[in-house]
Amino acid sequence: MSDRFETHQHDVLIVGGGGAGLRAAIAVCEANPKLSVAVISKVYPMRSHTVSAEGGAAGVIKPGDSLDEHAYDTISGGDWLCDQDAVEAFVKEAPEELLRLEHWGCPWSREPDGHIAVRAFGGMKKMRTWFAADKTGFHMLHTLFQTSLKYDTVIRYDEWFVTKLLVDDGRVQGAVAIELMSGKIQAITANAIILCTGGCGRVFPFTTNANIKNGDGMALAYRAGAPLKDMEFVQYHPTGLPFTGILITEAARSEGGYMLNKDGYRYLQDYNLGKPQPKPVLRSMELGPRDRLSQAFVMEMEKGRTIKGPYGDVVHLDLRHLGEKLISTKLPFVRELCLKYQNIDPIKELIPVRPVVHYMMGGVHTDINGATPLPGLYAAGEVACVSINGANRLGSNSLPELLVFGARVGRAAAEFASKHTTPSAAILAQAMDESRRLRKQLLEKTGGGERIATIRDEMQKAIENGAGIYRTGTSLVETVTKLRELQQRYRNTVLDDRGLTFNTELIAAMELGFMLDAAEAIVQCALHRTESRGAHQRTDFPKRDDEKFLAHSLVYRNADGSSRVEYLPVKITRWPPGERVYGEPSQTKDAQAGR
Amino acid sequence: MTPHEAKGATQYTTYHPRWYRTRVSTYWWLGKWYYLKFVLRELSSIFVAYFVVITLLQIHSLSRGPEAYARFEERMRNPLMIALDAITFLFVLFHTITWFNLAPRAMVVRLGGKRVSEILIAGSNYVAWLVISASVAWFILR
Amino acid sequence: MAETIQLEVTRYSPEHDAAPTFQRFEVPYRKDWVVLDALNYIKDKLDGSLSYRWSCRMGICGSCGMMVNGEPKLTCATFLSFYAPDAVRVEPLRYFPVVRDLVVEMTDFMVKLQKVKPWIIRKEEKSIADGEYLQTPQQLDVYKQFSMCINCMLCYAACPVYGLDPLFTGPAAIALAQRYNIDSRDQGAKERMDILSQHEGIWACTFVGECTEVCPKHVDPAGAIQQYKLTAAKEWFKSLLMPWGAK
Ligand SMILES: Cc1cc2nc3c(=O)[nH]c(=O)nc-3n(C[C@H](O)[C@H](O)[C@H](O)COP(=O)(O)OP(=O)(O)OC[C@H]3O[C@@H](n4cnc5c(N)ncnc54)[C@H](O)[C@@H]3O)c2cc1C
Numbered sequence A: 001m002s003d004r005f006e007t008h009q010h011d012v013l014i015v016g017g018g019g020a021g022l023r024a025a026i027a028v029c030e031a032n033p034k035l036s037v038a039v040i041s042k043v044y045p046m047r048s049h050t051v052s053a054e055g056g057a058a059g060v061i062k063p064g065d066s067l068d069e070h071a072y073d074t075i076s077g078g079d080w081l082c083d084q085d086a087v088e089a090f091v092k093e094a095p096e097e098l099l100r101l102e103h104w105g106c107p108w109s110r111e112p113d114g115h116i117a118v119r120a121f122g123g124m125k126k127m128r129t130w131f132a133a134d135k136t137g138f139h140m141l142h143t144l145f146q147t148s149l150k151y152d153t154v155i156r157y158d159e160w161f162v163t164k165l166l167v168d169d170g171r172v173q174g175a176v177a178i179e180l181m182s183g184k185i186q187a188i189t190a191n192a193i194i195l196c197t198g199g200c201g202r203v204f205p206f207t208t209n210a211n212i213k214n215g216d217g218m219a220l221a222y223r224a225g226a227p228l229k230d231m232e233f234v235q236y237h238p239t240g241l242p243f244t245g246i247l248i249t250e251a252a253r254s255e256g257g258y259m260l261n262k263d264g265y266r267y268l269q270d271y272n273l274g275k276p277q278p279k280p281v282l283r284s285m286e287l288g289p290r291d292r293l294s295q296a297f298v299m300e301m302e303k304g305r306t307i308k309g310p311y312g313d314v315v316h317l318d319l320r321h322l323g324e325k326l327i328s329t330k331l332p333f334v335r336e337l338c339l340k341y342q343n344i345d346p347i348k349e350l351i352p353v354r355p356v357v358h359y360m361m362g363g364v365h366t367d368i369n370g371a372t373p374l375p376g377l378y379a380a381g382e383v384a385c386v387s388i389n390g391a392n393r394l395g396s397n398s399l400p401e402l403l404v405f406g407a408r409v410g411r412a413a414a415e416f417a418s419k420h421t422t423p424s425a426a427i428l429a430q431a432m433d434e435s436r437r438l439r440k441q442l443l444e445k446t447g448g449g450e451r452i453a454t455i456r457d458e459m460q461k462a463i464e465n466g467a468g469i470y471r472t473g474t475s476l477v478e479t480v481t482k483l484r485e486l487q488q489r490y491r492n493t494v495l496d497d498r499g500l501t502f503n504t505e506l507i508a509a510m511e512l513g514f515m516l517d518a519a520e521a522i523v524q525c526a527l528h529r530t531e532s533r534g535a536h537q538r539t540d541f542p543k544r545d546d547e548k549f550l551a552h553s554l555v556y557r558n559a560d561g562s563s564r565v566e567y568l569p570v571k572i573t574r575w576p577p578g579e580r581v582y583g584e585p586s587q588t589k590d591a592q593a594g595r
Numbered sequence B: 001m002t003p004h005e006a007k008g009a010t011q012y013t014t015y016h017p018r019w020y021r022t023r024v025s026t027y028w029w030l031g032k033w034y035y036l037k038f039v040l041r042e043l044s045s046i047f048v049a050y051f052v053v054i055t056l057l058q059i060h061s062l063s064r065g066p067e068a069y070a071r072f073e074e075r076m077r078n079p080l081m082i083a084l085d086a087i088t089f090l091f092v093l094f095h096t097i098t099w100f101n102l103a104p105r106a107m108v109v110r111l112g113g114k115r116v117s118e119i120l121i122a123g124s125n126y127v128a129w130l131v132i133s134a135s136v137a138w139f140i141l142r
Numbered sequence C: 001m002a003e004t005i006q007l008e009v010t011r012y013s014p015e016h017d018a019a020p021t022f023q024r025f026e027v028p029y030r031k032d033w034v035v036l037d038a039l040n041y042i043k044d045k046l047d048g049s050l051s052y053r054w055s056c057r058m059g060i061c062g063s064c065g066m067m068v069n070g071e072p073k074l075t076c077a078t079f080l081s082f083y084a085p086d087a088v089r090v091e092p093l094r095y096f097p098v099v100r101d102l103v104v105e106m107t108d109f110m111v112k113l114q115k116v117k118p119w120i121i122r123k124e125e126k127s128i129a130d131g132e133y134l135q136t137p138q139q140l141d142v143y144k145q146f147s148m149c150i151n152c153m154l155c156y157a158a159c160p161v162y163g164l165d166p167l168f169t170g171p172a173a174i175a176l177a178q179r180y181n182i183d184s185r186d187q188g189a190k191e192r193m194d195i196l197s198q199h200e201g202i203w204a205c206t207f208v209g210e211c212t213e214v215c216p217k218h219v220d221p222a223g224a225i226q227q228y229k230l231t232a233a234k235e236w237f238k239s240l241l242m243p244w245g246a247k
């Protein structure tokens, strides 16, 4: 194979075509129509995972609600780890951005008089969640994608996979990417690069996240020298289907579904969540806070009272007593998901469920405009950590976050790009090296014998054991050791596929590499944070510790591949840390976000 | 980004995807009742046209007096013609039915903001058809 | 080992094969497994070189369309149990050029989609400060169905007209154009008319209707096309009767 090498040049390069990436692309066009914008995505943009969000997007629009209340809900829900200046900007701009999407054609659900309709959502004390039936993310993504088609200056690289960021002179100046269709490895240079690659749920064995959520952007930034922030905060949802990770909404429980262990016993009564009542009672039993439900699952499992399924331990969600009529009128979507994707009929059968990883609060460290400490590098969306989500994201805050910070980052990157020019020659040499590395290490490699799937499975198991719902110092240390071993073995992976055309195994191998780095960051942050806060629960340090840890973790990669964790104080503007009390009358704890 | 043009070449050259195109078989419509039905419907337009021509001829001979009409009737009694007419009748019937069933797809009727159900629209078509046919029959057979 | 099921999968490597062939695999059979799970099993455990697209495994991203026993299907929503104990044949989507194994080339659709201008076109934009365009639930309901398209391409694989004439704009793209045409906020129907009323636009469609049958999201593209034909015909008559009328 020859060293033929092509480069493409743009002003702004956006990695990722999900909600955040597309919003950023449009923002760049609007800020400066002269700039050439490229959107590179490993799947066609409308396939991005934003498509699967169902519930809705929060933004204050109705009378009787206020920006301050939205801000307070967000901050208390995030256990005071949110940067309050960012939250204030976020709640202010969210309604504007949601309206802009309305103007672009998003089919928001409406009131009879034609105004936008809003619904209630877990952790939001006022009704402020905009929705487009039960397919909010889908409609938002398709609206953004279709609207982006009208901008001629947006060049798309669909089904291209970014493998490395190119840094020279302390500034990010481009990326190396593989075009799946041809297998060509090429360099794309740009004055500013925005990462919008989404989260990394796939690091865990059970997740609602799609196959493409592998923490690519996190690892790319981390390897390039930018720090990752608050990676220890991983959000679980208590009722996902095992294996597929499909989410069963809370509505199934609020209509009166039971959570049963292997003896058919409503085990939640053993965990200070109230006693079983004939009718569902808010904030008790099955309607308790989501993190408490997830935690109760772990304790049942430790007692050996969960059910062993083909994909690990589960408990049962029982809807059968609700009857066919209620299920098909009130919970049609739950039934449809079970029937269509799991072959289970909840009218007649028990639904196996377990807590599943849902969302990453942490990500690439950015300021309020999406700029990372590395000049020229920006990030927005789930890959970034601004941070408005703190220790725990509130349901329906993520979709508006994509819009608000997508737009902000687009404007900031446009400005930066107009001021800087031409990539250095050293960049191209780096790109050639990367291309050679990919071929040597993967495509033309001989020997070795590790399968990608084996290492992936072991990584997922290790991180679930060490950095799952509950963590302890010892389990985390074990996981660190295991991950190190896996990093070693990863170098020995061998591909069955040596082809150039649409080599998905090559992509999977690189994604595994990214996931191993993301896993390392999660575990390191979790190990160093010796307190419990929001989604990070240490059994050896069960209390929140504002003295030491009212601060963001920042994890850096050292030159030798090891990592170091530093801390950055949280920005407090108007809301001093308060107590998060369980159960009634405070509602803070069930601010555990949703969908 | 538009990838490279498809190469007609049979040889693979590095980095140039070589797409495989399946040719559509001449008998694609035989594989499935749905497609067969579609082809039959397309075919039925010939018979509809034939039906129109015959009707025009009939009116033409009628206008040229009873003799001409008797000659027309004579020609139509030919068993071959009868067979052809029977087939035509079936095809025209098929055409009509499929046409009516498709009507609601093209015509979205809304009453009081609600979409009128497909069955209702197709049904009203059938009712109109029956009523008109019946009144024609009554007019002729009276 | 427990029960198993046979899969017959199209293999095509442009670098080595002149034409596609079939390869047989034996995979575990499970009641809750869809065809896609079986493919993933093959890739993880048996042969890592098998190529196909997928992402969400919940029928919403639109990546995993393939021919399953000759029918266009979302493989993440098609259970093995529907076919067991017989073998299941998995092929790339029909009528599209095959890139590799089960992966087809779909730039063609992306180009067509952009051509029909699937975005809101207005003579005058309202400013954000003035709030939303009002739209009643009834007005929403008018186009809602056509907005549900996940671009999975199953309808193209079901459309013999597209198979015979690849220039045909095709079901999903026309349905999406119609989605904007009948959105109460849009004023771009005239602009889209020029593209849609070309020969390869709506008139190429002979109403096979199979696109609507296979659509996993009940979009009814066939209905969209027929509706649009009616509109176009009306417009044509109008321009015939009133040639001086505004165009
Ligand atoms: C089941 C589910 C339901 C949810 N429901 C809600 C909800 O109701 N409300 C809410 O607010 N939030 C919800 N969320 C969260 C929210 O949907 C996500 O956080 C958000 O969509 C992430 O968007 P994104 O733009 O950051 O990334 P994504 O949409 O994941 O896009 C990532 C993009 O990056 C590209 N990419 C990644 N790596 C590479 C690479 N190496 N090279 C090139 N391209 C790459 C991908 O191709 C893709 O285009 C939900 C999440 C899930 C999983």
Ligand code: SF4
Residues within 6 Å of the ligand: C148, C149, C150, C151, C152, C153, C154, C155, C156, C171, C172, C175, C211, C214, C215, C216, C217, C218, C219, C220, C221
């Ligand atoms: S119209 Fe239906 S079948 Fe066609 S692409 Fe859209 S969702 Fe798929």
Ligand code: FES
Residues within 6 Å of the ligand: C054, C055, C056, C057, C058, C059, C060, C061, C062, C063, C064, C065, C074, C075, C076, C077
């Ligand atoms: S994998 Fe997303 S639609 Fe099947």
